[in-house]
Each structure stands twice: as structure tokens, then as C-alpha cells.
Amino acid sequence: LKTPLKQAATSQLILTERQPECQPLTTPPKPKETPPADPWTPTSNLKMLISAASPEIRSREQRRQLSDSSSEVLQTKHCLQEHLLGDEYEKSQPSRKEKSLGLLCHKFLARYPDYPSPSQKSYICLDEVTEELHVERRRIYDIVNVLESLHMVSRLARNRYVWHGRHNLPQTLQALKKVGEENKYIQQIQMIKKREYEHEFDADGERNEEMESSFGSSEPSEMSFVELPGVEFRAASVNGRKYKSLRVMSQKFVMLFLVSTPQIVSLEVAAKILIGEDQLEDLDKSKFKTKIRRLYDIANVLSSLKLIKKVHVTEERGRKPAFKWTGPEVLPNTQDTKLEATSTACSPPLSEPIPSKEQCSKALFPSKGKQNFTRHSSLIKLVKSIENDRRKIQSAPTSPVKISASTYQSLPVFPNTIAPFPAITKHQLEGQSKTAKEMQMKCALSSPEAVPKPEPSQQPALSQPFGACPVSHSSVSPVILPHPQSGVSYAIYLHPSQAHTVTTYSPGFMLQPLPCANVTGIKGNNSKVLNKITTEEGDTQRGPDEPIKSLAAEERPEMKSETSSQRCLKRSQALPENNLIKRRKSDEESLDTSLTFFPSGYLIPLTHCTHGNKAECSSKEKAGVCSLQHTAYSSAITGVIPMPASELKTVNIPAFHITPLNIMLSPNSIAAAPVLSNSCLSSSSTSSAPNPSSSALNFMLQHIGLIPAGVQVPANPVLQHVPVSSQSENVSHNSGSTSVQEGKVKVEFIFYSPINESNFLFSLQTSAPKEPQEPQAVTENFFRTPGGPNTEPSLCANSDGTQRTSQGTLYIPQRKLEVSED
DNA sequence: ACGTCCCGCCAGGGG
DNA sequence: CCCCTGGCGGGACGT
Numbered sequence: 001l002k003t004p005l006k007q008a009a010t011s012q013l014i015l016t017e018r019q020p021e022c023q024p025l026t027t028p029p030k031p032k033e034t035p036p037a038d039p040w041t042p043t044s045n046l047k048m049l050i051s052a053a054s055p056e057i058r059s060r061e062q063r064r065q066l067s068d069s070s071s072e073v074l075q076t077k078h079c080l081q082e083h084l085l086g087d088e089y090e091k092s093q094p095s096r097k098e099k100s101l102g103l104l105c106h107k108f109l110a111r112y113p114d115y116p117s118p119s120q121k122s123y124i125c126l127d128e129v130t131e132e133l134h135v136e137r138r139r140i141y142d143i144v145n146v147l148e149s150l151h152m153v154s155r156l157a158r159n160r161y162v163w164h165g166r167h168n169l170p171q172t173l174q175a176l177k178k179v180g181e182e183n184k185y186i187q188q189i190q191m192i193k194k195r196e197y198e199h200e201f202d203a204d205g206e207r208n209e210e211m212e213s214s215f216g217s218s219e220p221s222e223m224s225f226v227e228l229p230g231v232e233f234r235a236a237s238v239n240g241r242k243y244k245s246l247r248v249m250s251q252k253f254v255m256l257f258l259v260s261t262p263q264i265v266s267l268e269v270a271a272k273i274l275i276g277e278d279q280l281e282d283l284d285k286s287k288f289k290t291k292i293r294r295l296y297d298i299a300n301v302l303s304s305l306k307l308i309k310k311v312h313v314t315e316e317r318g319r320k321p322a323f324k325w326t327g328p329e330v331l332p333n334t335q336d337t338k339l340e341a342t343s344t345a346c347s348p349p350l351s352e353p354i355p356s357k358e359q360c361s362k363a364l365f366p367s368k369g370k371q372n373f374t375r376h377s378s379l380i381k382l383v384k385s386i387e388n389d390r391r392k393i394q395s396a397p398t399s400p401v402k403i404s405a406s407t408y409q410s411l412p413v414f415p416n417t418i419a420p421f422p423a424i425t426k427h428q429l430e431g432q433s434k435t436a437k438e439m440q441m442k443c444a445l446s447s448p449e450a451v452p453k454p455e456p457s458q459q460p461a462l463s464q465p466f467g468a469c470p471v472s473h474s475s476v477s478p479v480i481l482p483h484p485q486s487g488v489s490y491a492i493y494l495h496p497s498q499a500h501t502v503t504t505y506s507p508g509f510m511l512q513p514l515p516c517a518n519v520t521g522i523k524g525n526n527s528k529v530l531n532k533i534t535t536e537e538g539d540t541q542r543g544p545d546e547p548i549k550s551l552a553a554e555e556r557p558e559m560k561s562e563t564s565s566q567r568c569l570k571r572s573q574a575l576p577e578n579n580l581i582k583r584r585k586s587d588e589e590s591l592d593t594s595l596t597f598f599p600s601g602y603l604i605p606l607t608h609c610t611h612g613n614k615a616e617c618s619s620k621e622k623a624g625v626c627s628l629q630h631t632a633y634s635s636a637i638t639g640v641i642p643m644p645a646s647e648l649k650t651v652n653i654p655a656f657h658i659t660p661l662n663i664m665l666s667p668n669s670i671a672a673a674p675v676l677s678n679s680c681l682s683s684s685s686t687s688s689a690p691n692p693s694s695s696a697l698n699f700m701l702q703h704i705g706l707i708p709a710g711v712q713v714p715a716n717p718v719l720q721h722v723p724v725s726s727q728s729e730n731v732s733h734n735s736g737s738t739s740v741q742e743g744k745v746k747v748e749f750i751f752y753s754p755i756n757e758s759n760f761l762f763s764l765q766t767s768a769p770k771e772p773q774e775p776q777a778v779t780e781n782f783f784r785t786p787g788g789p790n791t792e793p794s795l796c797a798n799s800d801g802t803q804r805t806s807q808g809t810l811y812i813p814q815r816k817l818e819v820s821e822d
Numbered sequence: 823a824c825g826t827c828c829c830g831c832c833a834g835g836g837g
Numbered sequence: 838c839c840c841c842t843g844g845c846g847g848g849a850c851g852t
């Protein structure tokens with residue numbers, strides 16, 4: 001069947017010509033009715049009315065306009081009807097735009113108050129609505145479904161809904177944000193972007209197939225509808241989570257906004273993520289198209305709600321449609337803690353219609369059940385994602401990945417389906433969460449800037465185009481501002497597997513998992529991309545990625561039989577590439593066996609506490625942050641820290657404390673990175689090898705790929721020159737710097753990670769006794785971006801408030817992202 | 823030509 | 838069984 005045809009060709013002309021003589025309003029000539037169907041009824045006034053409104057007017061307070069101009073429009077309509085004859089009639093039919101879902105939605109919304117008084121509930125009768133708005137029922141469903149996803153309405157029964165207005169919006173958004181974070185959407189987005197690059201530079205889809213297949217495996221997930229306590233789906237049976245696609249989709253779409261920074265989401269990315277989520281694999285074109293279509297539907301009503309607006313992001317690829325969040329900022333969920341045990345009591349009420357009371361709803365919001373559940377869910381997903389990684393790495397038929405259907409089965413967010421969760425893991429999570437929260441708060445206190453601004457698009461950083469070579473502009477180097485009170489530098493180590501880690505369980509906070517910040521992991525896949533990016537034209541130096549691939553393939557079989565110790569040994573000798581793979585493998589293993597919580601990155605401070613009382617330092621550290629230590633520690637041992645056994649020994653891990661540290665990044669990128677800190681090296685590293693710091697440093701440099709595996713950076717006292725390999729495969733551009741002062745050595749690197757399209761800075765520093773003041777100066781000099789647009793200083797994070805930890809802001813400039821309104 | 827997205831068929835399921 | 842719901846995708850419209 002075809003959409004009723006319409007001779008638009010001439011209508012344009014006629015319209016423009018006629019308009020002058022028509023009423024003040026640019027109403028398109030009103031048709032009488034040629035098409036047999038859809039006769040005009042008295043109730044079509046509204047419709048006409050809207051149609052009549054000029055675009056500008058429309059875009060404004062429609063509601064008022066509606067009532068005001070209605071009579072006027074009515075006249076217009078009649079007038080037109082009289083004057084037009086069949087032919088012209090037809091041509092003047094309300095244009096497509098005038099029938100848009102967005103407009104319809106406006107009309108719909110105009111019928112109800114944004115904030116209905118709690119006392120008098122307004123009900124929605126679909127029949128009435130359809131009649132009054134004169135639209136097909138079908139359309140109303142589209143609107144209502146989206147509204148439902150925001151809990152602005154909820155269904156009572158057939159044909160019947162309750163109107164909540166925007167009362168629930170804050171909670172809903174908060175919830176959605178949280179779930180979004182737990183779904184690791186940020187990573188998924190990064191992943192997609194990364195893949196985009198790979199495609200882009202993939203000469204000619206030589207291996208597109210391959211990539212395609214590996215792509216879809218992003219995140220099989222269930223169709224879960226995020227509910228709010230008190231706003232659950234009533235009408236019992238309606239809960240059969242079957243017809244919720246649009247709702248769910250809408251929610252997820254919103255999540256994407258809430259989770260990403262800046263809050264701009266392109267349709268393409270959204271579609272891909274949403275597809276990747278349910279239907280694993282099969283990234284077929286039509287499905288994509290359909291998804292996009294739906295997304296438009298949703299976007300339209302979200303736009304009407306003024307939650308988003310359309311923009312265009314311009315990448316080197318071209319202009320892409322996208323939407324920008326214009327809704328309210330979602331505040332941190334300050335009461336995220338009370339999600340205690342009761343893993344059993346996880347079947348909360350979706351039963352009783354909690355006596356509305358908005359307050360009630362609010363108070364209940366951080367419901368345990370849901371919390372627990374989502375955590376669980378996210379962990380499972382974590383595992384899944386790791387699985388996926390493995391698949392990607394071992395992308396050969398030789399290693400068929402067996403995915404138990406049950407594992408991948410739906411994990412609805414409904415509280416009543418929560419599965420029991422291992423107590424230990426849970427505790428760990430609790431600790432983690434709490435700690436993170438604490439730090440978060442301090443963070444927020446000390447630097448308000450850390451909080452993403454409402455209008456990210458206004459940021460200068462955005463307007464700083466990086467062109468093809470993102471990092472080569474010194475003016476946009478990442479910035480790390482040292483913590484005022486401490487001069488300790490930290491090295492940031494990011495591990496591939498950690499890219500997929502969910503580090504934050506208090507989504508209320510701005511903390512987010514470090515976005516796909518795997519440094520080493522990009523080696524194989526992205527070198528090419530990098531080259532392309534930096535080279536810009538011609539001269540596509542072959543990336544080392546073929547070799548790596550084959551290597552990976554060969555490696556596969558043996559990995560399986562290896563013991564972990566063997567692996568460790570090998571690791572220390574193997575090439576970085578090997579390490580990469582094995583590391584991943586071992587990481588996976590550790591995950592497989594236990595749902596250990598993994599941090600997304602590590603900061604490795606290479607100096608002591610700078611200022612005085614170490615006692616206090618360490619004690620505080622223990623008291624404040626150690627709730628997590630065990631967790632993280634074990635993680636590290638089990639493989640998150642890909643350190644060969646030998647090195648582990650050398651570095652004297654036991655002397656290390658692992659504490660979480662939040663690094664607040666600019667609004668463009670926020671991360672939480674636990675810290676591996678040797679709290680008081682001097683006192684503890686008695687038995688260890690010569691210089692732990694140098695070991696660590698070497699380890700890191702190698703790992704990062706800044707120096708070859710074999711090479712060792714000379715240890716103390718003087719680190720003259722670090723062999724910074726500028727052709728390093730995984731670093732498109734980096735600047736290195738070393739400084740020596742009084743036995744203190746500091747090495748700093750800035751490199752660019754194509755994965756998250758951002759710069760990172762590494763700062764390594766060997767132990768430096770009592771000399772707190774100097775380092776600061778150095779650090780600052782190095783890091784400060786001279787008047788750069790995005791030098792806006794801010795942030796840092798210290799969990800225990802001591803000065804033990806240095807803090808800084810990592811500015812990750814957004815690359816080549818231009819947003820243009822419309 | 824491509825971005826938008828309206829339109830309405832029709833399956834599934836509730837009452 | 839009727840009718841409400843809502844997935845879905847053709848193809849029209851807009852630029």
C-alpha cells in the first residue's frame with residue numbers, strides 16, 4: 001500500500017502565491033476532501049489551527065497560542081474552504097509537516113498541565129483525545145508510549161491513562177541515568193565511534209564483514225522497562241513486557257543523553273546501540289532503518305517535551321543528524337547508599353499503587369530492590385562484555401565461544417526478578433560504591449567545575465576543532481592541574497579490559513567509567529586509524545595490525561592450557577602484543593570465576609606522601625579508603641594489573657595499597673580511576689628489589705607501548721632520557737618530558753588515544769622524599785596549557801582528604817565535533 | 823538524493 | 838470475537 005499521493009509540485013507555488021491574500025496566518029489552503037477517506041469533522045479545528053500557525057509561533061508556547069488563535073484559524077479555514085475548488089483544495093491539504101508527530105504531541109501536551117496538582121488527577125481517555133485531536137489512534141500511542149517511558153503518564157486500563165505531568169521527571173531521569181551508566185553506554189558509544197574509524201580507514205571493506213560481525217556483539221540485553229516506584233504499570237497483565245519496545249527504546253535513548261558528555265547523541269549511534277543491544281549480531285540495513293525511524297518518532301515527542309532538540313554534528317565524515325539534551329540536568333542521586341542486603345527481599349511491590357504522593361515516590365525512589373538488581377545486572381553485563389572481547393580477540397572458529405543462553409537471557413530490571421547475589425561480591429560493591437561516593441563528595445566540594453555544565457555546547461573546548469591531527473596542537477594539550485597541596489604525580493595506567501569496567505555504582509554522581517580508555521588495547525586495532533588520522537593523506541603506512549592478528553591466532557591454542565603462572569612468566573618476555581592478548585585472557589578468567597569488581601584504570605603514584613605525617617596518611621588511607629582495598633587488591637593480583645609475576649615481586653606489591661581515586665575529567669570526559677598507590681614505600685619495601693618505582697615505571701612504559709618490551713628505563717637516580725618512541729604504535733602523538741630534581745625523577749607523557757578520542761597524560765615520578773613544593777611548580781609548568789581555551793582548571797579527587805594523593809584534572813578536549821543548531 | 827517520518831496494515835492479546 | 842495495542846516498513850514529503 002502506498003501513502004496517499006499528493007501533488008506537491010504545484011502546491012508550493014500556489015501556496016506562496018496565495019498566501020498574501022489569505023489571512024494573516026500563513027495557512028495552507030484548506031481542502032475540502034477529495035480523498036474518500038478521512039472526512040473533515042468539526043473537531044478538526046485543532047488540527048487546522050496548528051497547521052495555521054507559522055513555524056516560529058509553533059516553536060513557541062504552543063499551548064497558549066492554541067486557545068488564542070483558534071477562532072481566527074477557524075475563520076481562515078472556512079474562508080479557504082469556500083474559495084478553493086477541488087483541485088486547489090487538494091493541493092492545499094495540510095502539509096506533511098503539519099501532521100507531524102511533534103505537532104500532534106504539542107497539541108496533546110497542551111491539554112494537560114505540566115504539573116497537575118496531586119490532588120486532582122487528570123485522566124486521559126484515548127478515545128477523546130483521538131477525536132479531539134482528530135488523529136488516528138495509532139499516533140496517540142506513539143506519543144503516549146514515550147510519555148509513559150518518562151512516567152509522565154501511566155496506563156490504567158484500556159483506553160485509559162493517568163496524567164502525571166512532569167512531576168516524575170526528575171526521578172525518572174535520575175533512574176534512567178543510572179541504568180544508562182550501568183549499561184555502560186559510554187563505552188558502547190566509544191566502541192561504536194572507534195569502529196567507525198576503523199571502517200573509515202578500511203580501504204575498501206576488505207574485512208568489513210568481519211568487523212560487522214564482531215560489532216553487533218556489543219551488549220545483548222533485555223527489553224527492560226525502568227519503572228518508578230509508585231508509577232508502575234498498573235493493570236496487572238499489561239506488564240507482560242511484550243509491548244514495550246517503543247517505551248524501552250525511548251528510555252534507552254534518553255539514557256544515552258544522560259550518560260554522555262556532551263549530551264549530544266547522533267541518531268546513528270543511538271540506533272546502533274539500541275540494535276546491538278537486543279538483537280545480537282545481524283546488523284542488517286533494514287533493521288537499522290527501522291530503528292532510525294522509531295528514533296525519529298521518539299525524538300519528536302521528546303522534542304515537544306523540550307527535552308532534546310535537533311542539532312547537527314559535523315565530523316570529517318559529514319553532517320550527521322543528532323539531538324542534544326536540553327532537558328534538566330540530572331542531579332546526582334544523593335541517597336544512593338542504602339541498598340543494603342536483603343537480596344532476598346527483592347521482590348518489591350509493583351502491586352500496590354503507592355498512594356501517589358509525589359513525596360512518597362521520591363523517598364522511595366532509591367529502592368533497594370532495584371538497586372540491587374541493577375547492580376547485579378550490570379555485573380553480568382560486564383562479564384558478557386568481556387566475553388565479547390574474547391570473542392573479538394579470538395575471532396576464529398577454533399575457539400567457539402559458548403554462550404549459555406541463560407546467562408544472556410533477559411535480565412529485566414524488574415525488582416521482582418532479582419537473582420540472589422553473592423554476598424561477598426556485594427559487599428565489595430558496597431564498599432566501592434561508598435568510597436566512590438565519599439570521594440565524589442569531596443571532589444564536588446573542592447571543585448564545582450567538576451560538575452558538568454548544563455550547556456556543554458557552550459564550552460570553548462567544543463569550538464576548538466582539532467582537525468585531523470588532534471593532539472598536535474600544544475594549545476590543546478591535556479591539562480592536569482596538580483593538587484595544590486601535593487606534588488605527587490601519578491601515572492595513569494589504563495588497561496584494555498578495564499575499558500569495559502563499570503566503576504561507578506553511584507550513578508547519581510558525575511563519576512563515570514573511564515570511557516574505553518584502553519591504551520594498550522588499541523594497539524592492534526587502531527594503529528591504522530591513528531596513522532590515518534595523523535597522516536591525513538596518502539602514505540598510509542601499514543599499521544602493524546596484520547602481524548598482530550596472526551600472532552593472536554597462533555597464540556590462541558596455547559593460552560588455553562597455560563597456567564596463570566606460566567602466563568606470567570611468558571608475559572614478561574613476550575612482546576607487548578602478546579601481552580595484550582594474554583592479559584585480556586587472564587582478565588577474563590579472573591572475571592569468569594568471580595564477579596570481582598574491576599576498576600577502570602589505575603593511578604600509580606610513584607612518590608611518597610609528600611607532606612609530613614605519614615602516619616596520618618596511611619591511617620587515614622586505611623580508614624577511609626580501605627574498604628575497597630581487598631577488592632581491588634585481589635583484582636590486581638588476579639590479573640587486572642597485567643604485571644608479570646616477576647615484576648610483581650620486584651615492585652613489591654604487598655607494599656602497595658590500592659585505593660580508588662577519582663579523577664574528574666572535564667565535562668567532556670569524566671572518569672573514576674582507582675589508584676594503586678604505594679602509600680609509604682620507604683617504610684615497607686624493605687625486601688623488595690632495588691627500586692620499585694623504576695620497575696613500575698618500566699612496566700608502565702612498556703605497557704603503554706612507549707618503550708619496547710626489552711628496554712628498561714634506568715632507575716634512579718637519574719632518568720635522563722626516556723626512549724620515547726614517537727612511532728609508537730598506539731600513540732598517534734605524544735610529547736614526553738622528563739625532569740630531574742634532587743633525586744626525583746618525573747616523566748610525563750601526553751598521548752592521544754583514538755579510542756576515546758582524547759588525550760591522556762602520564763606522569764611518572766620516582767620517589768622523592770621531602771620536597772613538596774618543587775614538584776608542583778614543575779608539574780604546573782608542564783601541564784598548564786598557556787591560555788588555551790580549555791584550560792579551565794578544576795578538580796581533583798582525594799578520597800581521604802590527605803595530601804598524600806596528588807590530584808589533577810585531565811582535560812580531554814573534544815575532537816572534531818561541531819555542533820550546529822539545526 | 824537523502825533525511826524525515828506519515829500512514830496504515832496487521833498480528834497479538836485483552837476483555 | 839471484537840477491538841485495543843503497537844511493531845513495522847513502504848514510500849511520500851521536504852530540502
